Amino acid sequence: MEEGRGHSVIVLQVWVFTAAAIFVGFLLIRKLRARIPNRLPPGPTPWPVVGNLLLLGRLPHVSFAKLAERYGPFMSMRLGSIDVLIVSSAKYAEEVLKTNDRVWTSRPRLSQNELLLYGSSNISSSPYGHRWRYARKIFTLELLTSKRLADFQESRRMIVLRALNAMLDECAGGRAVRVDLVIRKMLMTIVIKMLMNKGSLSARVEAFKDSDDFQQTIRDMFELLGVFNVGDYIAWLDRFDLQGYKRRMRIAAQKIDEFLQGIIDDHLERHKLRKQIGDKEEDYVQDLVDVMLTRPRDVDGQSLTIEEMKGIMEDVIFGGTDTSADTIEWALSELIRNPRVLHKALEELDSKVGRERLVEESDVPNLPYLQDVVKETFRLHPVGPLMIPHESTEASTIGGYEIPAKSRVFVNVYAIHRDPGRWEKPLDFYPERFLKQDKDLSGNDFDLLPFGSGRRMCPGKNLGLLSVQSILAVLLQACEWRLPGEQRIEDLDMSERPGLTMARKTSLEAVAVRRLGKQVIDNSGN
Numbered sequence: 102m103e104e105g106r107g108h109s110v111i112v113l114q115v116w117v118f119t120a121a122a123i124f125v126g127f128l129l130i131r132k133l134r135a136r137i138p139n140r141l142p143p144g145p146t147p148w149p150v151v152g153n154l155l156l157l158g159r160l161p162h163v164s165f166a167k168l169a170e171r172y173g174p175f176m177s178m179r180l181g182s183i184d185v186l187i188v189s190s191a192k193y194a195e196e197v198l199k200t201n202d203r204v205w206t207s208r209p210r211l212s213q214n215e216l217l218l219y220g221s222s223n224i225s226s227s228p229y230g231h232r233w234r235y236a237r238k239i240f241t242l243e244l245l246t247s248k249r250l251a252d253f254q255e256s257r258r259m260i261v262l263r264a265l266n267a268m269l270d271e272c273a274g275g276r277a278v279r280v281d282l283v284i285r286k287m288l289m290t291i292v293i294k295m296l297m298n299k300g301s302l303s304a305r306v307e308a309f310k311d312s313d314d315f316q317q318t319i320r321d322m323f324e325l326l327g328v329f330n331v332g333d334y335i336a337w338l339d340r341f342d343l344q345g346y347k348r349r350m351r352i353a354a355q356k357i358d359e360f361l362q363g364i365i366d367d368h369l370e371r372h373k374l375r376k377q378i379g380d381k382e383e384d385y386v387q388d389l390v391d392v393m394l395t396r397p398r399d400v401d402g403q404s405l406t407i408e409e410m411k412g413i414m415e416d417v418i419f420g421g422t423d424t425s426a427d428t429i430e431w432a433l434s435e436l437i438r439n440p441r442v443l444h445k446a447l448e449e450l451d452s453k454v455g456r457e458r459l460v461e462e463s464d465v466p467n468l469p470y471l472q473d474v475v476k477e478t479f480r481l482h483p484v485g486p487l488m489i490p491h492e493s494t495e496a497s498t499i500g501g502y503e504i505p506a507k508s509r510v511f512v513n514v515y516a517i518h519r520d521p522g523r524w525e526k527p528l529d530f531y532p533e534r535f536l537k538q539d540k541d542l543s544g545n546d547f548d549l550l551p552f553g554s555g556r557r558m559c560p561g562k563n564l565g566l567l568s569v570q571s572i573l574a575v576l577l578q579a580c581e582w583r584l585p586g587e588q589r590i591e592d593l594d595m596s597e598r599p600g601l602t603m604a605r606k607t608s609l610e611a612v613a614v615r616r617l618g619k620q621v622i623d624n625s626g627n
């Protein structure tokens with residue numbers, strides 16, 4: 102009996118001890134877990150092999166924005182075998198692009214960068230390192246300087262005037278034009294002029310530049326630069342090229358290379374001829390290719406390789422055309438849909454510039470309402486809705502999460518620009534909001550980032566902004582815009598199509614009716 106009771110006491114003691122040990126262990130683990138941050142932020146559970154790839158819809162920025170409503174403004178996803186982070190708030194954008202800017206300055210390896218952009222030899226896709234720093238320095242300090250932008254001001258004006266006159270002639274009699282084609286052609290002519298000021302010596306280059314094949318190649322390049330190639334996320338599928346993207350990339354790359362090489366050969370030939378005849382051409386405005394080819398080696402012996410030069414020419418062509426063209430098309434669409442805003446913009450133009458002369462680039466600083474219309478367009482329709490993906494060069498901690506090196510981040514500018522916590526009635530097109538909330542576009546306000554922020558911020562911002570504001574001003578002042586046939590403004594489709602830049606799904610078609618006298622426009626060319 103005594104022995105039995107002794108046994109029960111021992112069993113009880115073991116139970117109590119075990120329970121106490123489990124309890125203490127639980128408390129310890131809880132405490133430890135509180136101290137050790139989670140490795141990655143929350144996100145949808147990935148499937149084997151594909152991860153969360155199937156959650157990406159036609160417009161990845163919209164899919165990410167919807168998922169962020171559930172998982173929060175800092176979310177992780179697995180695309181194939183790659184962990185990606187999605188930032189959907191100004192607070193986390195600041196953490197990545199400012200607080201941890203040094204860590205998040207690289208770019209991931211993607212097939213389009215390898216195949217279309219000379220193995221990432223251009224600025225926008227180059228990984229972080231001394232070649233990127235070098236090329237970017239030349240781009241900002243020697244190529245796109247304020248002086249050079251001023252040198253090409255007259256050329257820009259003539260190109261815009263010519264396109265405006267052609268469009269007005271085409272619309273005479275009430276015919277509608279595809280506004281996107283008009284603006285794209287205008288901007289392409291401007292950037293080609295900056296690369297090839299004297300035109301080409303080679304008939305082949307000239308013919309290709311003006312051909313439909315060139316337009317098609319450029320359109321293909323834009324589409325291909327923006328695609329999600331499955332092989333970049335599921336490595337073993339890469340060799341099968343299931344979507345056929347890589348095959349198309351190789352074809353487009355070969356055509357564009359012939360064109361760019363043609364421009365370079367042309368310049369070299371011209372420089373040789375000039376040397377032979379000892380021509381100084383003092384009044385000649387050097388184009389960007391002249392500057393790259395004739396700049397002396399740096400003191401440390403560095404210079405741009407031919408591949409890097411061609412990469413930079415691609416940066417100018419792709420950065421300088423669709424980004425601005427899409428923004429202008431969105432702005433015009435919003436203004437047609439919002440007669441109140443259009444009326445105010447026209448009132449400003451009439452009172453500050455009048456109707457006796459065509460508006461000029463130098464008028465833009467005196468047109469604050471027009472500037473706010475452009476800001477509001479960038480807010481609702483950022484043409485780089487996910488910017489360009491950044492990659493981390495080392496491990497970092499963001500929001501308490503430990504993010505390993507070589508992680509990829511998409512900053513969802515589209516979601517940030519529509520965040521109801523930051524913007525009142527975020528879906529309304531209301532430029533007056535900037536009277537209350539002053540925002541600049543230099544990457545200091547993290548709720549408005551159309552050009553990005555930090556070390557990778559767009560180096561073509563000044564040219565982009567100048568083009569958008571001045572061309573929009575001309576199109577508004579010189580033309581009254583009408584929708585064709587019976588189309589009502591409520592019927593204007595404002596949906597987006599996928600691609601490198603976020604363009605309208607359906608092109609804006611409209612009739613441009615003269616608002617200024619023919620004489621006024623013609624005299625502007627003198």
Ligand code: HEM
Binds near residue numbers: 484488
């Ligand atoms: C409305 C006009 C434009 C918009 C909205 C725009 C927007 C952007 C955005 C969002 C980025 C990515 C920033 C990042 O990843 O952090 C970018 C990068 C870049 N843009 Fe633009 N851009 C415009 C015009 C231009 C122009 C005119 C050029 C050149 C002529 C240009 C050249 C570049 C280059 C080279 C980069 C890559 C920078 C780097 O990776 O270091 N952009 N742009």
